Amino acid sequence: MARLTSIEMPPESDSPGVSFPKEKLKTFVALALLLLSFVIVTFSLAVTHERLPDRNIYKPLPDIILDLIPVQEWALDVSEMTIMTLVGVALSVFMLHSHRWIIFRRSFLILAALYGMRAVTMFVTVLPVSSFTYYCSPRSNSSSVLEIGRRTLRLLSGFGLSINGEQIYCGDSIYSGHTVILVAAYLFIKEYSSHKFYILHWASFLGSLIGVIMVLISRGHYTIDVIIAYYVTTRIFWIYHTLANNPFLKTTQETRANYLARSWWFPIFKYMEDNVGGPLPQKYSFPWSS
Numbered sequence: 001m002a003r004l005t006s007i008e009m010p011p012e013s014d015s016p017g018v019s020f021p022k023e024k025l026k027t028f029v030a031l032a033l034l035l036l037s038f039v040i041v042t043f044s045l046a047v048t049h050e051r052l053p054d055r056n057i058y059k060p061l062p063d064i065i066l067d068l069i070p071v072q073e074w075a076l077d078v079s080e081m082t083i084m085t086l087v088g089v090a091l092s093v094f095m096l097h098s099h100r101w102i103i104f105r106r107s108f109l110i111l112a113a114l115y116g117m118r119a120v121t122m123f124v125t126v127l128p129v130s131s132f133t134y135y136c137s138p139r140s141n142s143s144s145v146l147e148i149g150r151r152t153l154r155l156l157s158g159f160g161l162s163i164n165g166e167q168i169y170c171g172d173s174i175y176s177g178h179t180v181i182l183v184a185a186y187l188f189i190k191e192y193s194s195h196k197f198y199i200l201h202w203a204s205f206l207g208s209l210i211g212v213i214m215v216l217i218s219r220g221h222y223t224i225d226v227i228i229a230y231y232v233t234t235r236i237f238w239i240y241h242t243l244a245n246n247p248f249l250k251t252t253q254e255t256r257a258n259y260l261a262r263s264w265w266f267p268i269f270k271y272m273e274d275n276v277g278g279p280l281p282q283k284y285s286f287p288w289s290s
Contacts, residue, residue: 018277022101026272030108033268037112037119039156041177044119046151048171050139051126058128065216065223066130072217073133079178079214082207086185089204093193098283103192105272107184110240113265114180114233118172121228127173131219136170176221179229182211187237194282243269245279 060066094103129136140147151169186208190201212230215221239260243249249258250270260266 019275020099020102020277020280021275022099023105023275024101027101027105027108030105030112030272033112034108034115037115039152041115041119041122041172042155043148043152044123045155045169045172046148048123048126049137049151049169052136052139052171053126053128055129055136060128060130060132060219061222063130063222063224066219069217071131071133071219075214075218076134076220079182079211079218079220082211082214083178083181083185086182086189086204086207086211089200090185090188093189095287096284097192097280098285099280100287102276102280103188106240106244107188109265109268109272110236111180111184113236114184115177117232118175118177118180121174122172125174126171127222129170130173130222130225134170134219173222173225175228175232176215176225177229178215178220179212179226180233182208183230183233184237187234191241192280194284239263240269244273244276247278250274 090107094100094107097103155169186204189204193200212226216223216226243260243266249260250273263269
């Protein structure tokens with residue numbers, strides 16, 4: 001006879017007994033992890049820059065998209081202005097949501113995971129610079145702690161953006177950090193703003209898409225960098241929220257019933273989300289009123 005398996009559905013957001021504790025300490029722990037991840041990825045770039053293939057010898061790799069489009073140097077600035085706009089909108093959505101502490105915690109942890117993995121991928125494989133025109137600081141032929149520390153501090157001061165003139169080091173190809181932020185900002189805006197705000201959702205989607213296109217036509221990244229960034233960002237976001245919205249998945253350990261628990265970040269996820277009762281309700285309030 002066929003064996004029936006019962007699946008526990010996530011509780012309704014407004015069901016009695018479903019709790020959504022703020023747990024501010026956990027949010028600050030997640031913020032610390034994000035800051036640590038950001039330091040690690042900038043340190044990785046500072047080291048990788050010294051291993052960059054000589055541009056006089058190694059030309060940009062063949063790329064079916066980039067080879068068809070004339071380079072537009074101004075487009076990278078447009079992409080970064082789009083990033084700042086979408087991040088500003090996302091932060092506004094977070095601040096107006098009644099469960100802002102949980103949302104901030106989730107965004108910090110997801111971005112920490114994404115940038116932590118990016119630090120590894122850019123370090124292990126260094127591709128030739130994708131642009132003929134982008135300025136890269138000359139290699140110093142020095143890997144001293146002092147030099148690497150100086151580069152890291154300079155990168156941190158510019159928040160990883162080229163528009164402020166502090167991003168003069170190259171080698172951060174796989175995968176695109178610009179795409180990570182653009183895609184993540186859209187996903188968070190759509191997830192946590194009211195479902196009635198479809199104009200905001202479409203505007204955020206178009207902004208994210210335009211930002212990614214600008215990265216490509218500026219030759220800021222290879223197409224494969226963008227594809228990998230999109231794939232990794234969406235999968236971590238969707239897996240995280242699937243786990244967070246289904247309490248039984250948070251209690252099920254690494255078994256055949258829950259393969260998602262095999263994710264390397266599951267233990268810290270469980271710590272962060274253990275007391276969250278299910279999908280967050282769409283409730284909004286001003287920060288000073290709660």
